Amino acid sequence: MNVEADVDKYLHRRRELKMDVDSAISTFKAEKAYPVRKLREVLPGLIGRASNLFHNGKTAKSEYTDLEAFQVAASKGRVKDISSYSHELRWRKSPAEIKLMRESASIACQALLQTMLHSRTYPQEAVLSAKVEYECRIRGAQRMAFNPVVGGGPNGSVIHYSRNDQTIKDGDFVLMDIGCELHGYLSDLTRTWPPCGSFSSQKEELYNLILETNKESIKLCKPGTSIRKIHEYSVEKLKRGFKDLGIMKDYRSGYHQLNPTAIGHYLGMDVHDCSTISIDRPLEPGVVITIEPGVYIPVLYDCPDRYRGIGIRVEDEVLITESGYEVLTGSMPKEVKHIESLLNNYSHAGMVSEPHHISAAA
8 A cells, every 4th residue: 555645645635625715716706815814804894894794694603793893883784684685585496496496306206105115014214214315315316305204103293203213013104204405405295104005994084184284275375375374274174174083172272282383384495494584475486385284193182092193294395386386296196095006006015016017106
């Protein structure tokens, strides 16, 4: 082994990666650049001459916010948080951004479908978590958008469950909330199904309530409405459904114990994107949101035994268009009959013919 050659190669690589003043100018096309050690020497003058100063309030550093020049500018109202401007730009997606979001959603759908088919043979949370990440990455995703939620049985009623280390019992649901990142743009979808391949009549009834709320809420997605209006509609529908099923005894109370979450959120470069944009703002073409009704019933909740410890969510990504909406995750099955058919006829445990039938089903 030539140690000297390896050291030279390492040092050369370090020099390539290091951004000096000259390369900062050539790379970022700045008029001037200075070394960090001169920050306190150079920055006060730049701040003093600026009519407005933009920075990210959430990532601000004391190295510059403690400067007297910054404090003076802030006291005079010249300091502005740039996130209010960047979130505005991120809210409506360009055609190029929409293309990436379609591709990210497609990867997530294909990965989750393969994981659903895998679940009949391997009903373990850890295996399904690893499987979905593998399927996302081999399709080109750089990383997962967040740690997959893989909640089997009662674990599905824990909204941000992350242990992913239990075996899913026969007859129980598994709730999988997953997303991946493709060139900076994220996907986010959830499906709930019984790995055993069959919905019990009681669970199917509750599942269909969530599914109907998902589909009807999606139909409301169009320019001019808002996430809040869609949320309010979903709450009223779920309240009536929970009351009819005997899960809620009082129509006017108890709902937030069963579903403390909103119907959806903006989606883009972050999972919960554009936090400075109100959910009351009328939606416009190019905005992408999620629609994710659900129910999360604790094991000790006061309701009929058959519903205790159940978590169900059906989440889709929706692009607002000029004429209405486009479901970016529409290729991922969610109807009971489709899920049961896939699990019983095309899963690894139920395959009786050539594997190419799986891709045909997908």
